Amino acid sequence: MQPARLLRHGGRGQALVLFSLTLLLLTLMVLMTLGFGMRAKERVEIQMAADAAAYSQAVSVARTFNAIAVMNRAQIAHMVAMAGTQSLISYSGQHYAVAKENGCAIPDAAFSAADDAAGTQARALQGAAGDLFQAELALYGTLLSKHLAGQQLADEIVQATSSDLRALPGGAAKSMMEVSGGSGGVSSYDDLMTQERTGTVPDTAGAVLPTGGNQGRATLNATMGSLGWTWVHNRPGGSAGFGTGGANGGGYGFTHYADVSSMDPSTYDTISGRNSWAHDHGAARTFTCPVNGQPVTGTGEGSWVMSDERQTKQDQHVYSAHPAPGQGTEGADRVDERHTMGTCNVCPGIWPYSVGFNVGLLQGGNPGRNDYGQPKLYAVVSRDYAGPARRAQPDPWNIYFQFNFAGISTDFDNSSPLGRIQPTGREDVQRNQVALSAGLAYYHRPRPVADGGGWREPPNFLNPFWRATLASAEGTTDDSPAGSLSAAGFTEHAAALRQLDAAGFRGGSSTGARY
Template structure:
């Protein structure tokens, strides 16, 4: 018996009914997983962006702190050099003032020579001529010049107490400036080492509140990089420290080169010039020199010159240019010249010279009659840098490195941070599905499998460079130094060596190995 065709078609449709539900359910499951993954991926990307932004901000902010510190060193180093210039000027004025007594004594010596000439002429005329009277007059004039010299010494001595006070104040100011430099260095060092000090901790609240702190081993790299920028600090992996004497020569040369014209070089016109007397001495002084012999003598002053410098010893005062070995252990000044007198039938010629210097043994002053007390000067950078925080005229000197891979010694600043991306609370993050953010899948005889829909943790690393660049088209031509405040900061790309060093310090050895693979973007 055959069933009707209509009945057969209805039966076949009933058998096929429900297959779309299975496919639809599977599609909805896949769609739900895709939506869940999309939410989790968006959340992870947002967290990653926040973490990377925080890492960049932290690295750049630490670099800015270092740049500000280096600029402070540059400005304060100039203040230290200016202090030495002021010391040179003080010595120049005292030496010039002391020259008055020496010129009077040289004039006294000239008239004693004239007295001897008159004595010879008196003997020649058998004591029966005017020359015999001139002997006594010349000796009296010589005594008057000698007394005037003592008077001028006393006047200079009256100023010596103020001179010593000014020297002590300038010397102490250099100590205080360097103490401030060391304080700035120590505080900056702490900030780049822990990533929290001096306001850096506030960055987290703005960018990534849940981010970790700077890895301590990476902070130690930052501290070493900053130390390596300053000659004399403990440093690994860069140029060795230069000697304290070599550092002293740098500041000594800069201080001497910064002197103004008069303390550096004081000269008078040469012989035969109507203006051959030192212009920096008062006209009243020269009038007194004329009045003592009652304006009856002809005098000529020539060859007058003077200078004041920071030197190793007095012998370097008149040497030009840069002297090798000038460690700046004393500040000294001298003035010298010649004076000639013609009176009656006699002629006298003498040299005069005044000197003053300050050093750690108390210094000295010539002429001796103008000297009182001690002129103390500790010297330029006489101690190792670590021993200068309390005393010693030290300063900060840049430690250059000839290796371009070391950025010529300019400090680099790194950050390495991590952050948990998974919220772990389905009330706040329902897209994670459960506390483990995993979906268990069963596939018959092939067993079970877990699908993780949310990333657990992420990391970010950044690098900044503290670099020197003077303004202007040719600014790059000037080598980095700590005497001009042109230090800046910028984010800088990683090299493979940098990445490996930072990742290994952070304990991420797998990432360190991956960073060395050719073609991996850093």
């Protein structure tokens, strides 16, 4: 009977071993399932966070562009009003000159007071327009420095999703290049105006130009008198004639030319080295003298008009009864100090300096391959499985413990490369989970379907029709997701992406992303 008892006892031992192994296997399967499930969940989470960050960046850009567009429209309204005021100054100035030369003794003091009031109105309008321009610069500077630079906005978005997610500063390169051409800030107002005066506005590949729309010298030549050009008219009679004043505060000599083609711009001592001209064709004016009620007809041959510059002492309008430019007084003011366009930089031009869209991006052979210059913004988001946040709250199925040998602590973490905690940086695929997403700030003012649909106009900063959307990270000429990953430090991830592209895998680009 004894052998039977031993046999039954041995069976119970085998069952316990089998039960233990089964329980261990079941636990392992559960933990593996949880591990795979959590990795899948984290993969979805990080991609959603990257999408949210990219879209938020695109929204911030679109809203900034819309605000700039609204302020540009307000600027133009101010400039139109100022142009009207200046037109009245010129119109009344010519009638005043004709009256003075043809027996209508309009009191100088009365005209000077009206002229001064009109100039004050023009200065107020231009001051308000200038304030709008500086507000645009401040708003654009905030977009660059507080939202896009260093992926600051993206980092706030992803950390709100999960504390162990980060949008690292190195991932901002693509967004900054698309918006500002890579510049992390905006030059001061004075520096920008100096660039305009000297024709040294730097070229940029970005969508935004702080001093206009990259239209060559269009802003420089937008109006007569802009940026150091002078006005003269070509009536041959009286003191009128082609000519220019000096930009160095002296030498106000004027030269008469028989026709426009004979004018040599290289001889003009102005800020820009150029001149512009205007004339009234010697047209006769007929009106009623406000002093005696008698009709007055004449041409005002002794009067002439030229523009002024902030950098020179030259009068805007001189009449036969007054001394040469830069001398004498008009009312209580020196004629060269009555600056009817205010302390402007482009006097007496009315071109509104404003933050503009880079129209150069709409030109070239195939602008559609570059989204017509509309900025695409990348968000590069990562999760460091061996980082401090992860180690502070490790997953229970990841083994983590310390060995103490001779007073030296050696960490082991199953979630990090080879189980070792080392300052390996971001280059390890095993250690870092990475997601990249792209948002697009795009302009769309739709044309009615009845008219054929599509765009009504190309991207611009004159109408507030900027929107935001998610977009493929590939497909345009300057897209390089792998390059952005490398710039952020994720070199192994970038290499894996290039290998996939070389093997024929395609994302948003049918021709390959040219990594």
